[in-house]
Amino acid sequence: MKIPTTTSRNPLARYLLAATPIAGHVLPMLGIGADLQRRGHDVCLLTGEQYSDRVRRAGMRLAMLPRDAHVPPSASAPPSRLAPTVRRYMRGRAELDSVFIAPLAAQFDALQGVLRREPVDAVLVDLAFTGALACLLGAHPRPPILVCGVGPLTLSSAQTPPFGMGWPPQPSVDYTNMTRFVHRVMFARTQTRLNRVLREVGAARSPVFLTDWPRLADKMLQLTVPGFEYPRADLPENVSFVGHMFPNSTDEHSVAPWSAQLGTARTIIHVTQGTFDNTNLDQLIGATLRALADRKDCFVVATTGGGPIHTLRCPVPTNVFVTDYLPYEQLLPSVDVMITNGGYGGVQHALRFGIPVIVAGETADKAEVAARVAYTGTGINLGTAHPTPADIDTAVDQILSNPGYRIAAHRLSRDFAAATPLDAIANALADVTAHPIPLADTE
Structure with a gap:
């Protein structure tokens, strides 16, 4: 069985956007969805109920995430005598679990629920919506999946320190071994938890570390300009810098x-x-x-x-x-x-x-x-x-x-x-719907 996919740029498309219910993640997706809707596409936004009024004012349809797909509010940490690197490691490990892993199964179920109910030409999710990772690693046919980088680029590189350390890169330093140590030793338990949740929802193990998961998507649209990111000669081909989504003053x-x-x-x-x-x-x-x-x-x-x-x-x-x-x-x-x-x-x-x-x-x-x-x-x-x-x-x-x-x-x-982010995002979505990914037949 193959999933139906629009194969022309001309007919209007059906897009599913999914956003983790955090304001800094939802607001850019609201702007993107509203623009796609103005272009005549049919847009459904999967997110928290608290954004329902804004979704409907933008002319989109709302699909609500269940409560266990939400991310708990971040509590301000008290001052600590620990070294900054140790402090960030402990905080980062907890946040990877609460933001990226804990909601994954519920996000995946909600995403699959929409895909079962209606035809979708492409899915655009925010960086923290790892329910899409389970779709990428699952056995079922899927539409193209794009990731919207609503935070700094998390992808590892030989030219940058591991994400989360908060260190700017030094010239001529190869960070490959440091990154391998961080991923396989310091955050080994994080990756184990991720793979356990993926297994529970019927998906394969992740071939990449958690913060590298957008590498597996059909495209990653990073919401910034290249000048606000570290230069990387090994940037994956699926990554595009589109500029930032600034809210409309109205x-x-x-x-x-x-x-x-x-x-x-x-x-x-x-x-x-x-x-x-x-x-x-x-x-x-x-x-x-x-x-x-x-x-x-x-x-x-x-x-x-x-x-x-x-x-x-x-x-x-x-x-x-x-x-x-x-x-x-x-x-x-x-x-x-x-x-x-x-x-x-x-x-x-x-x-x-x-x-x-x-x-x-x-x-x-x-x-x-x-x-x-x-x-x-x-x-x-x-x-x-x-x-x-x-x-x-x-x-x-x-x-x-x-x-x-x-x-x-x-x-x-x-x-x-x-930068023209709305045009770049609309064109990227049109491209994946015009040139759908090859999908294997399933019984």
Whole structure:
């Protein structure tokens, strides 16, 4: 039996998008799905029920993930005396399990449920939606599967340190043996857990380490420009850099009452803890408010990403405005420096406007984002998720006194402006539907 697949670019296609219910993963997929829908395709988005209104407003159909396919919120880790590498190893091992492995079976069941109910020409999933890995390694026919890189490129390379260490690469260093040791020794139990779950859902063992799973997909569409990634001569052929998906300002929240102060302050600082690691607002926002409270030449706009503002343990200075969300399209053109815990989307949004960044983050992929910021010269990596006010104050002075950071950020902003991610993604999907993968007959 062979699965039916559209074989022409002209007829409208039926696409299934699947997104792990984390804001930084869902929002780009919402933008992609809405664009495909506007192009006349039939789009279904498989994700958490909490995004149902936004899915329907975009004109897409919703397929809901069950609760056991969700990822638990990231808890802010307390300060630790452990060395940063050890700390990242312990945190990374736990997050690989909770984000990539624990939801896999439920994701796979939900994905297969949609594929059984309706014809699908191609599937596009976010990087953490490893239920698609079970489809890739399963015995059943499948449509083409594409992966959307909503975080830094996780694929291993001889020219980069193993993903998760948060180290920028050194020239002329071969990281092959280090990567092999990390995958086969340090994270051997992680791979064993992955293969156990794959076996339980009837899929084959993974021939690659967990973070390399997008190599097995038909295409990987990385949501950035090459200039914000490490150069790799051994980049797999299925990887394409398409640029970043920036949200449309019409989809964001209403304008907050901070605009009047933007024209009076000499320096505008924006601080955010994003939407994933924001349970302890004092970790970065509080430290920033303490650092900049006496700098009357600065106006600080802080966003909590939905975290409760009342949990801030420090008073809000007069030169600070705090809110949960705000429209970046209106704020960022006026910002001089962004201070962030390293969300992939937020950092790229700043760089899109040529804004240098200060990064203080270690959970999820944030240490890797921070390392790329330092590598590209577009900002400062504080190397901790718990900076002191003095750390932040010093970093702000460094950014403002050294024009090199802004020059590097402006260089990347031109790359982002030249990218056309929606066209690139639509063309990639059209290509795999026009040239479907060969599928073996099954009984």
